[in-house]
Amino acid sequence: MDEQKLEYFKQYSEIIPNFDAFMESLEKEQPYWMRVNTLKIGEEELIGRLENKGFKFEKYKNLNAYKILAMPVKHPGATLEHSFGYYYIQDLSSMAPVFALNPQKGEKILDMTAAPGSKTTMIAELMREGTIVANDVNFNRLKSLGGNLERLGITNVIITKKDAKSGNFGIEFDKILLDAPCSGEGTVRKNPWGFRAVEDREHKMLARNQRIILKNAAKHVKNEGIIVYSTCTFNPWENESVVEYGIENLNLKPIHFDLPIPHLKGVEEWREERYEYVEYYKRIYPHLEDTGGMFIAVLKKE
């Protein structure tokens, strides 16, 4: 990664613990992770087949998530098994919001900004039965969402094309995943060429939109239902600040949740803003488990 991009992240030296390790991790190539689609195949069978083709894996704890240590192809999706929908290339950090959502059989779940479908397909895999509304406003992104659902053989999803800021879904959901459009700082290792440094003004504009989407999410979740708010960025204006707006203004209450992935608590202070509920938030940093970055909060509607 070039010096200019690395320099950009130094603004977070005060809020990211073990900052030197964090910076070192940004310079290392991020490994691919994958999730076995157990709707279509057993874990052992798939891993055996791919190992016979020359892949090497490290299973992550008791999850159906694997770090790819070596592969005989340029891209891990260049296999027959991928085409059959037996696995999905998904960073471990991107699985975290779905673990926080903890989808259960029979629930109605809204994925507000769903494309390209990593989390939607994971929700479907975990819940097995139930209904998911997967929404996105961008037509091309919807096409990739539809393609992934079809490839993975997921049949319980309704796809809608609405603006998450204002779209009316007409019902209240048991759970909502709001994986908000963000500045994407946590994906810099995965895509260093595509990463663009973001100025304060743009972070604030993104945060404004994130608040509007959170407000719309709060309208569409049942009382006692939950919203998982997540981003793949580090900037607290797009994370803690948005969530605390929801707690103070939208009858949302933060709740504790478990994650099977190493994480740290939320940020207490950023540019003269102080955050009150940091013990409830979880931040995943690249240097903790060799992944991308992610912020997650779980909010219950009262």
Added chain:
Amino acid sequence: MQFLKKNEYGKYFVDRFGIPEEIIEKYTFWVRGKRVWAFSGEYIDIKDMEVLGIKALSLGRTPKPSTAFLRVIGKYAKKNVVNLDKEKALKFLKGENIKENFDVEQGYVIVKSNEDILGCGLYKGSLINQIPKKYRYEDTWL
């Protein structure tokens, strides 16, 4: 355009492929234009619905099953299934026809190779490829 519930299309999969009724009953079938969609969730009436489940059939003179849905339910099929060896399966996935007689009825068939459901074929004395381009095997793949 609205999705209209037409569960009678489920019968196609029972009759043509011998898929057990209890498997097909897990889905509702919805028509929009010339396509039938299979959906296993609880229907929610939402405006701006783009997709409802997975495309199951294209309607024409005879219904044509989609490779995507056959890859979901094909493992339960009891008839009109062609099983290819590995070499022929790769040819088929590349988009080639398989010039060979098989013990199946004329018309659309499920093509598999061991436990992998490859997708839809059309049997007319030889096996005519119906695999969509997006699922075709590329030479750079393993």
